[in-house]
Amino acid sequence: MLKETQLIRSVKGTRDLLPAETHLWQRVEDEARAVLGAYNFREIRTPILEQTALFARSVGEETDIVTKEMYTFADRDHESLTLRPEATASVVRAYIEHSLYNEGGIQKLYYIGPMFRRERPQKGRYRQFYQIGAEVLGSDHPTIDAEVIEMLMLFLSRLELKNTALLLNSVGCPICRPHYLAILKNALAGVKANLCADCQRRTATNPLRVLDCKVEADQPIIARLPSILDHLGPECGQHFDRVTAELNERGIEYTITPRLVRGLDYYTKTTFEITSGALGAQNALLGGGRYDGLAEMIGGPPTAGIGFSIGEDRLVLAVGEAAQGKPDYAAPPVAAYIVWMGDRTLAPARQLARELRRQGLSVEIGYEPTKLKKSMGIASRIGARFAVIIGEGELESGRYQVKDMVSGEQKEVEPVNIAEYLRGPVAASNDVTPQTSARGANKNG
Numbered sequence: 001m002l003k004e005t006q007l008i009r010s011v012k013g014t015r016d017l018l019p020a021e022t023h024l025w026q027r028v029e030d031e032a033r034a035v036l037g038a039y040n041f042r043e044i045r046t047p048i049l050e051q052t053a054l055f056a057r058s059v060g061e062e063t064d065i066v067t068k069e070m071y072t073f074a075d076r077d078h079e080s081l082t083l084r085p086e087a088t089a090s091v092v093r094a095y096i097e098h099s100l101y102n103e104g105g106i107q108k109l110y111y112i113g114p115m116f117r118r119e120r121p122q123k124g125r126y127r128q129f130y131q132i133g134a135e136v137l138g139s140d141h142p143t144i145d146a147e148v149i150e151m152l153m154l155f156l157s158r159l160e161l162k163n164t165a166l167l168l169n170s171v172g173c174p175i176c177r178p179h180y181l182a183i184l185k186n187a188l189a190g191v192k193a194n195l196c197a198d199c200q201r202r203t204a205t206n207p208l209r210v211l212d213c214k215v216e217a218d219q220p221i222i223a224r225l226p227s228i229l230d231h232l233g234p235e236c237g238q239h240f241d242r243v244t245a246e247l248n249e250r251g252i253e254y255t256i257t258p259r260l261v262r263g264l265d266y267y268t269k270t271t272f273e274i275t276s277g278a279l280g281a282q283n284a285l286l287g288g289g290r291y292d293g294l295a296e297m298i299g300g301p302p303t304a305g306i307g308f309s310i311g312e313d314r315l316v317l318a319v320g321e322a323a324q325g326k327p328d329y330a331a332p333p334v335a336a337y338i339v340w341m342g343d344r345t346l347a348p349a350r351q352l353a354r355e356l357r358r359q360g361l362s363v364e365i366g367y368e369p370t371k372l373k374k375s376m377g378i379a380s381r382i383g384a385r386f387a388v389i390i391g392e393g394e395l396e397s398g399r400y401q402v403k404d405m406v407s408g409e410q411k412e413v414e415p416v417n418i419a420e421y422l423r424g425p426v427a428a429s430n431d432v433t434p435q436t437s438a439r440g441a442n443k444n445g
């Protein structure tokens with residue numbers, strides 16, 4: 001219980017993203033939308049609240065997510081609701097609920113938003129975290145698997161992320177997996193006593209999860225367990241061969257990792273992860289795979305699907321490290337700080353601010369009369385690229401002083417020409433400055 005005067009802080013495992021960081025998030029999201037758009041993905045926005053049964057059935061009753069990590073509560077009418085721990089189940093639910101399959105062809109959908117898992121917080125692991133995810137519904141063609149991975153590679157290369165590794169596996173399907181599970185259970189029976197407590201439980205509840213165990217002492221034992229890739233049925237085997245052949249053809253490097261079973265139960269055939277060397281213990285940048293049976297698990301028609309989710313918090317961490325000092329990752333500068341001196345100059349100064357802003361330039365103006373020296377101090381503190389100075393003399397001459405805060409050069413410019421005068425250098429200072437909106441406003445204005 002909080003004392004009445006005690007400071008109220010954010011909830012453990014959640015964080016405020018402050019303006020110094022959000023520009024990088026926006027940069028990453030802009031790039032994601034551009035690449036997803038190029039591959040013809042369209043955005044879907046599903047609710048954060050869902051019925052608990054959606055995740056219990058799809059992610060799996062025995063998974064860590066469902067047994068330990070969900071924020072689940074009874075609504076006032078006693079319905080069990082959950083803050084989504086992931087969005088694939090929600091996207092498939094929406095696809096079924098709105099009969100998107102009636103639109104014909106395949107649906108390529110993407111989402112960006114918060115997810116909630118009650119994990120132990122650490123660097124790169126939060127209780128509210130963000131994902132950029134995409135799902136392709138309506139085809140089981142292996143080319144889609146390869147194309148989705150190709151798109152991810154393009155996205156990561158656009159962000160200049162190096163030191164990443166693509167891990168690839170197949171987890172089979174409901175026809176061939178039971179056969180492998182029987183073999184795995186058999187092998188586990190012989191080593192069960194030497195495994196960690198969680199894995200001892202998993203040998204009975206969900207033996208595949210043993211492969212996913214992170215406990216150091218278990219690793220040599222797990223390394224000797226039979227590989228699922230040696231037990232795929234003909235269809236899953238062919239699918240996997242086609243995916244790897246298509247990745248080879250595209251020149252995409254990968255490491256086949258038979259232990260990569262992923263922490264969610266809905267997967268069939270292809271699974272993959274991309275790890276980043278820039279991250280610490282939580283090095284999985286993204287994960288994904290095929291889930292051809294998921295739609296049926298939640299009451300829909302048979303629908304093949306594949307997708308991925310990028311951990312945006314981790315991506316931003318990695319990009320932030322890779323981008324240190326690169327100007328195009330810096331926050332866009334304020335184009336101009338408008339300095340006015342004397343009551344008579346206030347109205348024209350406001351008018352200029354309004355016009356520059358209408359043209360899409362970022363402008364700040366003081367609200368109180370301020371001495372020139374102090375005003376220039378403000379201009380430099382807020383990182384303004386230019387200061388526009390308007391005094392009585394400037395009003396008389398009809399030309400304002402425009403000072404380049406980088407070179408120190410000062411010029412007299414007529415108010416109508418100021419926007420044009422600022423635009424070039426401002427754009428050059430940062431190529432994410434809203435050039436398009438500035439041009440757009442010009443055209444319409």
Ligand code: HAM
Pocket residue numbers: 085086087088117119124125126127128129130131133134135263264284285286287288289290291306307308309310311312313314
């Ligand atoms: P996931 O592997 O559970 O897959 O999560 C995907 C990514 O989300 C992880 O690789 C990680 O980067 C990030 N992530 C997960 N938990 C946290 C956390 N507590 N804090 C920060 N980041 C986290 C899925 O969610 C599936 N829906 C992926 C998918 C889409 N499969 C098919 N389609």
